[in-house]
Amino acid sequence: MGETAGHVVILGAGHAGGTAAALLRQYGYTGHITLIGEEPIPPYQRPPLSKAWLKGEANADDLTLKPVEFYAESKIDFRPNLKGVQIDRKDKRVTLSDGSVILYDTLILATGARPIALPLPGADLEGVLFLRTAADAEALKAQVGPGKRLAVVGGGYIGLEVAASGRALGAEVVVLERENRLLARVACEALSEFFKGYHESKGVQFELGCSVTGFVGENGHITGVLLESGRIVPCDAAVVGVGVRPNDEIAREAGLSVGRGVLVDLDARTSDPDIYAIGDVTERPMPHYGDRMFRPESVPSALEQAKQAAAAICARPRPAPEVPWNWSDQYDLKLQIAGLPFDADDLLIRGDPATGKFAVFHLKGDVVQSVESINSPPEFMMGKQLIASKKPVSREKLADPTISMKEVAA
Amino acid sequence: MAKITYIEFDGTEHVVDVKSGLSVMEGAVKNNIPGIDADCGGACACATCHVYVDEAWRDKTGSMSAMEESMLDFAENVETNSRLSCQIKVSDELDGLVVRMPESQH
Numbered sequence: 001m002g003e004t005a006g007h008v009v010i011l012g013a014g015h016a017g018g019t020a021a022a023l024l025r026q027y028g029y030t031g032h033i034t035l036i037g038e039e040p041i042p043p044y045q046r047p048p049l050s051k052a053w054l055k056g057e058a059n060a061d062d063l064t065l066k067p068v069e070f071y072a073e074s075k076i077d078f079r080p081n082l083k084g085v086q087i088d089r090k091d092k093r094v095t096l097s098d099g100s101v102i103l104y105d106t107l108i109l110a111t112g113a114r115p116i117a118l119p120l121p122g123a124d125l126e127g128v129l130f131l132r133t134a135a136d137a138e139a140l141k142a143q144v145g146p147g148k149r150l151a152v153v154g155g156g157y158i159g160l161e162v163a164a165s166g167r168a169l170g171a172e173v174v175v176l177e178r179e180n181r182l183l184a185r186v187a188c189e190a191l192s193e194f195f196k197g198y199h200e201s202k203g204v205q206f207e208l209g210c211s212v213t214g215f216v217g218e219n220g221h222i223t224g225v226l227l228e229s230g231r232i233v234p235c236d237a238a239v240v241g242v243g244v245r246p247n248d249e250i251a252r253e254a255g256l257s258v259g260r261g262v263l264v265d266l267d268a269r270t271s272d273p274d275i276y277a278i279g280d281v282t283e284r285p286m287p288h289y290g291d292r293m294f295r296p297e298s299v300p301s302a303l304e305q306a307k308q309a310a311a312a313i314c315a316r317p318r319p320a321p322e323v324p325w326n327w328s329d330q331y332d333l334k335l336q337i338a339g340l341p342f343d344a345d346d347l348l349i350r351g352d353p354a355t356g357k358f359a360v361f362h363l364k365g366d367v368v369q370s371v372e373s374i375n376s377p378p379e380f381m382m383g384k385q386l387i388a389s390k391k392p393v394s395r396e397k398l399a400d401p402t403i404s405m406k407e408v409a410a
Numbered sequence: 411m412a413k414i415t416y417i418e419f420d421g422t423e424h425v426v427d428v429k430s431g432l433s434v435m436e437g438a439v440k441n442n443i444p445g446i447d448a449d450c451g452g453a454c455a456c457a458t459c460h461v462y463v464d465e466a467w468r469d470k471t472g473s474m475s476a477m478e479e480s481m482l483d484f485a486e487n488v489e490t491n492s493r494l495s496c497q498i499k500v501s502d503e504l505d506g507l508v509v510r511m512p513e514s515q516h
Contacts, residue, residue, distance in 0.1 A: 026444045045451045067440055074442065300449050300456070320516055327455040334477070336455055377477060381457065381484030405484070 006105030007032040008313060009094060011084040011250070016279025016302035017110030018043025018065045023310035025074045034077045034102060039133055042068050042078055047299055049137040050161035051329050054144070055168050063134065084111075087254035089272055106274055108309055109251055109262060113244035113280035113297065118153070122215030127222035127237040131158055132244075143237035146170030151225045151235035153212055155182035157328050158241035160195060163204050164330040174205040174233055176212055176225060178242075185243075188341070190360050191372050194353045195330070202331060207233070244297060246281045259283045261295050267312040268305045276312070278305035287321030288388070289342065298326045323387045325380075332356075336380035339370030339387040350379060351401045359383070366392035378405040385409065412505040416461075418445045419513045428500045434471075434509060435459040435496035445511035452496040454478055457485045458515040459495040464508035471498045471507070487512045 008024060010017045013035050021035045021043075037043070044063040052058040071078035086095040093103045115130040117123060129140050140162070144150055148171045152159045155177035166173040175182075181192040196206060211228040215238060224232040246261040257263040257271035261283035268276045268284070279302035283293050294301075300322075307319045325338040333356065341347075344362035351358030359379035362370045367390050371383030382405035386393060397408045416424045416438050428437030438446040438459075447458035454477050463471050468491055474482070478497045482488055495509065 022442050026442060047451060047453070062436075065439070066442065070440070070442065299451075303447070303449055320514075322516070325456070327450060327453060329453060329455075334453075334455060377480040378484055381481060385484070 007034070007103065008106045008108060009102055009104035010035045010108040010110055011094065012110030012112055012247075012279070012281070013037025013039070013043045013078065013080070014110060014112045014279060014302075015043065015046060015065070015299055016112070016306050017108065019303055019306040020108055020110060020278060020310055021076045021078075022066060022070075022074070023306055024313060025076065027310055027314040027316055029310075029314050031105070032077070033075070034079065035071070036079050036082050036084060036096065036102075038081070038083045039135070040080050041134060042066065042071060042080070044134060045299075046132070049134065050131055050158055051165060053137060054141060054162070054165040056141075060134070084250055087250060087275075089254055089275070092274065104274075106276070106313055109270070109275065109277040109281055110279050110306075111247035111250065111281045113246045115240065116243045116245055118212065118240055118242065120212065120214045122217060122222070122226070125215050125217040125222040126220050127217070127235075128215050129237060129239050131162060131239055131241060140237070140239060144169050144171045148172070148237065149174075149235045151176060151233055151238040152241065153225065153238055154241040154243070155179070155184075155206070155208070156186065156241055156243070157183070159239070160199065160330055161328060162239050162241065163199060164202070167202050167204060168331075173203070174207065174235070175199070176207045176210055176227070176233065178209070178211060180209045182206070182208070187337070187372060188347060188360055188362070190347070190349060190353065191335075191374075194358075194374065198331065198333065198356070244280065246283075246295070248281050251277065251281070259293065263293070264305070266308065267318060268309040269312065276309040278302060278309050286324055288323065289340065292342070294324075294340075296324055296326075298324070300325050321388070323384050325384060332375075334375055334377075335372070336377070337370065337372045338380060338384040339368070341370040344369045348395060348399050350399060351376065361398060363395070366395060368393060382406070382409050412500050412502060412507060414500070414504065415506075415508045416443050416445070417508065417510045418443075419511050430501050432500050433496050434461065434498040434500060434504075434507070435494075437500060438495065445515075446495060447515040448496060450496075454481060454494060454497060457481045457494060460485050460488075460512050460515060461493055461495045461509040462489055462512070463491045463493050463498075464510070465491065467504070467507050470503055486514070486516075 043065040152175045163173045214226040224234045251262045262277040328335040341362035357375045359373035359376045368386040373380040424443045426441045450456040
């Protein structure tokens with residue numbers, strides 16, 4: 001370690017920031033660590049907020065990354081209810097929201113992203129909700145239950161997971177989506193169709209290709225979502241899940257290179273060598289995809305970048321090249337996605353979607369570029385390995401679910 | 411509560427008390443023990459919490475779900491005593507449990 005001992009300041013105590021702090025200690029970093037979080041609670045997992053937690057299958061304790069005592073025991077100065085407001089790169093100091101100033105040797109920006117708010121009439125009505133934080137989830141949970149009508153604006157992962165949890169809790173759910181299919185930005189059409197059918201079979205209603213123009217209410221509380229057609233979709237609460245914006249303003253103002261997020265390299269380093277950025281706030285390269293830059297907005301990506309930054313700060317080797325992946329749980333469906341379908345010239349469906357167990361492979365020639373699997377761990381696991389190895393496969397074998405994935409990859 | 415010994419690939423031992431109801435994975439992660447990544451936080455979606463359960467404890471740690479079995483089947487360095495530690499629930503019964511970590515979770 002030696003020369004690296006100093007003071008690492010981490011702005012943002014989400015999944016990325018909390019993990020970076022813990023990894024620095026795991027990797028033997030002996031300097032000071034200050035972890036600054038805007039929320040009142042220590043770092044926790046966000047994915048369960050739309051799934052197990054919302055359904056009441058997990059409690060707040062289950063969600064925390066580490067017990068609260070961990071931070072003091074590990075000499076990590078965790079400071080809640082605070083955020084960075086200005087970075088002075090020349091003197092290496094950050095002004096915090098309480099007016100105090102903190103000096104750093106190394107700074108990690110882990111400020112995350114925030115849900116996009118719809119600038120529409122009625123958006124400030126009580127019951128127009130988002131889902132990002134534990135507090136958001138608490139507010140949502142209070143509105144969802146038997147007989148309650150929930151409108152979900154946006155048919156992406158958050159929207160669909162909330163819809164599934166809403167149904168599990170007995171609420172009536174309608175999903176309003178601007179595009180003509182669900183998951184339009186993040187999944188293939190076969191998957192969109194499958195999810196729509198499955199949700200419908202569980203009682204969820206969909207309005208696709210519809211534009212939301214406002215929210216209507218009575219006594220300050222929402223009573224419906226107004227569509228462009230003039231029709232009002234009645235509801236007791238609405239969840240808006242139409243994407244996120246990176247919290248990159250502090251980096252822009254400090255003169256760091258920023259594109260669709262704070263630009264970083266494969267060590268999660270920004271254009272300032274003493275400043276790293278990790279998680280949803282970043283736009284980043286990925287080892288298997290050359291010069292392309294990404295904003296993955298996923299937990300696995302945040303964890304990977306936390307590893308990259310902690311390794312670079314502790315002068316350890318860079319983590320092994322990752323295959324990007326993600327997952328979603330809805331009802332009894334486990335969706336697992338690996339790789340990105342760039343340059344794919346064909347897609348192949350293995351298994352029958354009607355059975356609720358199948359996988360979509362995106363191929364370039366005979367090489368797997370990405371896999372989207374439903375309740376099919378072998379396809380996901382082996383697909384991930386094939387994406388990394390770029391080993392060609394036989395399409396005939398891959399298309400035949402009676403031939404095991406081990407044989408396909410052999 | 412159960413005392414659990416986690417042994418890293420290089421032989422480093424960590425002995426910690428883990429509350430009943432948590433998973434063996436959570437016991438490692440909450441104590442910042444290296445070697446168990448648990449990227450998905452226990453959703454049985456990533457197979458990065460792979461451990462080898464000491465022979466004496468194999469029965470007590472219960473049987474595998476189809477999902478776990480199928481994830482593990484395709485993980486690296488799998489042995490007959492491999493488990494995903496997010497799927498093993500800690501109870502008083504497991505006091506003294508010993509698990510070892512593979513060389514890598516990826």
